[in-house]
Amino acid sequence: xxxxxxxxxxxxxxxxxxxxxxxxxxxxxxxxxxxxxxxxxxxxxxxxxxxxxxxxxxxxxxxxxxxxxxxxxxxxxxxxxxxxxxxxxxxxxxxxxxxxxxxxxxxxxxxxxxxxxxxxxxxxxxxxxxxxxxxxxxxxxxxxxxxxxxxxxxxxx
Amino acid sequence: xxxxxxxxxxxxxxxxxxxxxxxxxxxxxxxxxxxxxxxxxxxxxxxxxxxxxxxxxxxxxxxxxxxxxxxxxxxxxxxxxxxxxxxxxxxxxxxxxxxxxxxxxxxxxxxxxxxxxxxxxxxxxxxxxxxxxxxxxxxxxxxxxxxxxxxxxxxxxxxxxxxxxxxxxxxxxxxxxxxxxxxxxxxxxxxxxxxxxxxxxxxxxxxxxxxxxxxxxxxxxxxxxxxxxxxxxxxxxxxxxxxxxxxxxxxxxxxxxxxxxxxxxxxxxxxxxxxxxxxxxxxxxxxxxxxxxxxxxxxxxxxxxxxxxxxxxxxxxxxxxxxxxxxxxxxxxxxxxxxxxxxxxxxxxxxxxxxxxxxxxxxxxxxxxxxxxxxxxxxxxxxxxxxxxxxxxxxxxxxxxxxxxxxxxxxxxxxxxxxxxxxxxxxxxxxxxxxxxxxxxxxxxxxxxxxxxxxxxxxxxxxxxxx
Amino acid sequence: xxxxxxxxxxxxxxxxxxxxxxxxxxxxxxxxxxxxxxxxxxxxxxxxxxxxxxxxxxxxxxxxxxxxxxxxxxxxxxxxxxxxxxxxxxxxxxxxxxxxxxxxxxxxxxxxxxxxxxxxxxxxxxxxxxxxxxxxxxxxxxxxxxxxxxxxxxxxxxxxxxxxxxxxxxxxxxxxxxxxxxxxxxxxxxxxxxxxxxxxxxxxxxxxxxxxxxxxxxxxxxxxxxxxxxxxxxxxxxxxxxxxxxxxxxxxxxxxxxxxxxxxxxxxxxxxxxxxxxxxxxxxxxxxxxxxxxxxxxxxxxxxxxxxxxxxxxxxxxxxxxxxxxxxxxxxxxx
Numbered sequence: 001x002x003x004x005x006x007x008x009x010x011x012x013x014x015x016x017x018x019x020x021x022x023x024x025x026x027x028x029x030x031x032x033x034x035x036x037x038x039x040x041x042x043x044x045x046x047x048x049x050x051x052x053x054x055x056x057x058x059x060x061x062x063x064x065x066x067x068x069x070x071x072x073x074x075x076x077x078x079x080x081x082x083x084x085x086x087x088x089x090x091x092x093x094x095x096x097x098x099x100x101x102x103x104x105x106x107x108x109x110x111x112x113x114x115x116x117x118x119x120x121x122x123x124x125x126x127x128x129x130x131x132x133x134x135x136x137x138x139x140x141x142x143x144x145x146x147x148x149x150x151x152x153x154x155x156x157x
Numbered sequence: 158x159x160x161x162x163x164x165x166x167x168x169x170x171x172x173x174x175x176x177x178x179x180x181x182x183x184x185x186x187x188x189x190x191x192x193x194x195x196x197x198x199x200x201x202x203x204x205x206x207x208x209x210x211x212x213x214x215x216x217x218x219x220x221x222x223x224x225x226x227x228x229x230x231x232x233x234x235x236x237x238x239x240x241x242x243x244x245x246x247x248x249x250x251x252x253x254x255x256x257x258x259x260x261x262x263x264x265x266x267x268x269x270x271x272x273x274x275x276x277x278x279x280x281x282x283x284x285x286x287x288x289x290x291x292x293x294x295x296x297x298x299x300x301x302x303x304x305x306x307x308x309x310x311x312x313x314x315x316x317x318x319x320x321x322x323x324x325x326x327x328x329x330x331x332x333x334x335x336x337x338x339x340x341x342x343x344x345x346x347x348x349x350x351x352x353x354x355x356x357x358x359x360x361x362x363x364x365x366x367x368x369x370x371x372x373x374x375x376x377x378x379x380x381x382x383x384x385x386x387x388x389x390x391x392x393x394x395x396x397x398x399x400x401x402x403x404x405x406x407x408x409x410x411x412x413x414x415x416x417x418x419x420x421x422x423x424x425x426x427x428x429x430x431x432x433x434x435x436x437x438x439x440x441x442x443x444x445x446x447x448x449x450x451x452x453x454x455x456x457x458x459x460x461x462x463x464x465x466x467x468x469x470x471x472x473x474x475x476x477x478x479x480x481x482x483x484x485x486x487x488x489x490x491x492x493x494x495x496x497x498x499x500x501x502x503x504x505x506x507x508x509x510x511x512x513x514x515x516x517x518x519x520x521x522x523x524x525x526x527x528x529x530x531x532x533x534x535x536x537x538x539x540x541x542x543x544x545x546x547x548x549x550x551x552x553x554x555x556x557x558x559x560x561x562x563x564x565x566x567x568x569x570x571x572x573x574x575x576x577x578x579x580x581x582x583x584x585x586x587x588x589x590x591x592x593x594x595x596x597x598x599x600x601x602x603x604x605x606x607x608x609x610x611x612x613x614x615x616x617x618x619x620x621x622x623x624x
Numbered sequence: 625x626x627x628x629x630x631x632x633x634x635x636x637x638x639x640x641x642x643x644x645x646x647x648x649x650x651x652x653x654x655x656x657x658x659x660x661x662x663x664x665x666x667x668x669x670x671x672x673x674x675x676x677x678x679x680x681x682x683x684x685x686x687x688x689x690x691x692x693x694x695x696x697x698x699x700x701x702x703x704x705x706x707x708x709x710x711x712x713x714x715x716x717x718x719x720x721x722x723x724x725x726x727x728x729x730x731x732x733x734x735x736x737x738x739x740x741x742x743x744x745x746x747x748x749x750x751x752x753x754x755x756x757x758x759x760x761x762x763x764x765x766x767x768x769x770x771x772x773x774x775x776x777x778x779x780x781x782x783x784x785x786x787x788x789x790x791x792x793x794x795x796x797x798x799x800x801x802x803x804x805x806x807x808x809x810x811x812x813x814x815x816x817x818x819x820x821x822x823x824x825x826x827x828x829x830x831x832x833x834x835x836x837x838x839x840x841x842x843x844x845x846x847x848x849x850x851x852x853x854x855x856x857x858x859x860x861x862x863x864x865x866x867x868x869x870x871x872x873x874x875x876x877x878x879x880x881x882x883x884x885x886x887x888x889x890x891x892x893x894x895x896x897x898x899x900x901x902x903x904x905x906x907x908x909x910x911x912x913x914x915x916x917x918x919x920x921x922x923x924x925x926x927x928x929x930x931x932x933x934x935x936x937x938x939x940x941x942x943x944x945x946x947x948x949x950x951x952x953x954x955x956x957x958x959x
Contacts, residue, residue, distance in 0.1 A: 017314075032227075033233075036439075037468070038471070046389055073227070078196070083225065088225075090224075092201075094215070094846075096224045097671060097672065097851065099229050100389040100439030100440060106225065125886050125888075128885040132884060133389070136847055138854070139888065140846070205689070206688065206690035208689075209751045211680075213841075214689060215841060251870030334867065359798065360797070377933075380935065383864065385865060387880070411707050412667070413665065414706065431699070432698070437667070446709050521642040525638070526635075530634060558916045559919060563920045566924060570927060570928075597803060599802045599804075602806070606810075608809075608835070612894060613831050614632070616831045616894055619813065
């Protein structure tokens with residue numbers, strides 16, 4: 001079946017079997033391998049993307065259900081001029097190690113900062129609670145999100 | 158129409174007099190708004206990366222930039238033209254003889270291109286110390302994670318469906334799950350061999366005499382559990398051949414030199430005909446240090462003439478990839494009334510799972526580290542690893558150190574409590590210094606345990622802390 | 625009632641394989657503009673090895689981290705490496721890289737010496753220059769020397785080398801020997817809160833002081849310590865593969881509990897000031913040691929908080945509560 005959706009501001013479509021998840025459609029049909037397959041059942045968060053302003057485990061959403069909606073993936077975080085402040089702070093503070101949880105983590109972080117520009121540490125921990133990381137202990141990730149939040153607030157203000 | 162010399166000269170003349178090209182290129186580019194770029198046009202420079210000297214700099218990682226952009230390619234992100242997908246069928250029993258494997262119904266499914274069983278693998282065994290593990294079990298399965306057959310199909314879904322059509326006839330055998338039971342050797346996992354497949358002894362001084370002379374003797378048994386590495390990236394590989402009979406395997410394996418040797422051995426091929434390539438491993442922690450599917454995918458690729466990819470499911474990661482050894486640890490320590498440890502006697506029983514894997518290293522390190530970073534003149538460590546019909550235990554961050562540290566540090570606090578001493582005090586009284594003799598009588602250099610104890614206590618505020 | 629407790633654990637951990645040879649080989653190529661390429665057979669495993677190895681090569685050559693491009697993970701083009709295992713990469717692969725870079729650097733020294741009118745032994749590589757020891761104003765840029773060596777003298781600046789830690793086999797009867805060339809040490813102290821009505825343990829803070837020799841990249845060592853602590857917290861309190869009748873009953877991330885961002889304590893990291901002369905620029909390693917003492921520290925803190933000694937991991941709420949109740953019952957009997 002033909003599924004059409006907007007991904008990172010671009011209209012994309014693909015002909016996919018009906019049981020295809022949004023994750024599989026992004027990775028295998030649209031060439032966007034940023035979102036990862038870590039468990040395929042919504043436990044690990046490596047597949048997190050933003051659908052119509054909500055962060056979602058794309059392995060749990062059928063591509064058909066995403067039809068016509070507005071998706072943001074990790075590939076859409078930077079614009080052609082500049083890196084997103086989250087990408088800058090994550091890099092500078094060494095927040096990611098193997099990086100596999102990274103795309104999901106950054107999307108959850110962006111979703112948080114878009115709604116809550118100066119989150120407290122407990123609020124950050126809560127926002128990331130669906131994104132598992134085995135390498136970093138989350139410490140530098142939390143620091144980087146605080147850092148990016150401050151940068152975004154002072155830039156936006 | 159062939160270009161004549163005249164035409165070329167004419168062309169050249171135009172180039173050199175073309176006004177736009179002789180002018181300096183300062184005209185700003187205006188890119189259309191929807192111009193797709195793969196990275197932003199302005200990228201931050203890292204100061205730390207450009208400093209000399211380089212050691213000690215908080216230099217950012219180049220892969221950190223790519224992680225943030227979502228551009229890091231892990232093995233599962235790779236695709237190749239005409240790539241197909243493989244899945245592996247795992248054992249239904251913890252211990253059983255394989256009577257027959259019938260793949261005909263699976264092969265008949267539309268979209269299934271090939272199957273593979275253990276009998277087709279030229280040398281069906283591997284392992285870093287003992288080659289006791291089959292690539293695909295062909296006669297006996299020893300734990301539920303053992304692979305028994307593999308399928309390659311045009312989509313992952315068809316390959317998964319085809320697994321259900323493979324008929325395996327088993328003769329269930331009695332199984333042993335408890336490591337202390339396994340020590341009795343009544344049910345053997347690898348007959349005729351004993352279940353005790355490796356052991357270690359470290360002996361120094363006279364431990365019984367010293368225990369008898371101690372003012373206090375402490376004894377306790379400690380146990381640790383089965384845990385998994387849980388790398389966020391599941392194991393993944395892609396195998397493909399070229400027209401010259403060379404196979405390239407892209408793999409999440411952390412040890413490609415060893416991997417190539419193992420693939421060469423199991424497939425009976427020259428190493429020069431094999432190429433192993435890694436990108437970045439999405440978390441290893443010890444679980445991706447030996448081959449898993451690589452020879453299987455190489456053979457399936459050869460059979461089908463197409464690149465074959467296989468990525469473990471999260472379930473496969475738990476049941477089929479290696480886990481940490483559960484330890485049963487008996488610690489007996491003799492101390493004098495000043496708190497000096499005179500003797501320590503340790504027995505370790507390692508649950509060695511169905512296959513050896515990295516047990517040799519784990520039992521070695523575990524035994525050496527078991528007494529702790531303490532000056533103890535009279536020592537006996539006896540360690541045994543036994544086979545059980547459970548998930549293969551392998552290398553996991555620490556090779557036995559986290560387990561024995563739990564035991565020896567718990568006992569230190571027991572000793573401190575009984576003698577009315579501060580936990581910091583008892584440790585400083587016994588800890589290694591520069592030049593101390595290790596449990597194996599090695600003279601230690603660059604020792605920093607006392608410094609770490611004092612520094613940590615100061616940072617934490619150990620003495621001032623109140624409940 | 626919430627009861628607070630503190631607990632410490634110290635540890636030692638070796639670098640490299642137990643007695644067995646575990647070599648690494650490396651190749652360093654210096655470009656004619658003073659930048660360089662490093663070939664290593666290790667595979668980046670997330671810990672930041674390629675960055676650290678690049679820093680080691682850069683330090684030996686007197687250039688910056690950014691000047692070195694690291695190529696890895698291909699059996700066709702990179703030299704053998706025993707792999708990122710046993711916390712050996714910084715030490716063993718690092719030492720191999722120092723040696724390889726020194727071979728390439730020696731070619732530069734031999735090319736620069738006549739140009740500077742000194743002997744090769746009088747030269748050093750610093751700040752992107754080949755300069756005279758004790759008289760640094762006499763110098764040529766590394767790029768120019770490399771260019772001269774390759775295109776005028778005809779000797780490209782390239783070096784290969786390997787390293788294996790020296791060990792002594794262990795006696796089969798007594799285990800006596802020298803199984804590793806060096807060890808690292810650490811102490812972690814945990815502060816916990818135990819709810820003595822539910823048995824639930826919350827780790828509030830961990831202070832970790834680790835010895836890794838010279839930290840080649842302190843930011844990456846901190847990352848390893850924080851990550852190791854998260855595995856230690858899981859090992860201590862949550863993680864367990866449940867096994868029944870030969871089958872794993874929780875082979876998934878819904879029922880295999882491991883630390884999320886909500887479970888992590890506040891972590892304070894310090895490094896011991898130490899230098900190991902047998903390691904590259906004094907460095908040892910950090911990958912596994914970081915996950916070793918955490919569980920022990922947490923369990924000792926539980927004991928300090930509620931007076932119970934849990935002897936099997938994980939110290940789940942059920943286990944802790946059962947132990948607290950058993951202790952209360954025992955005290956009741958005694959009274």
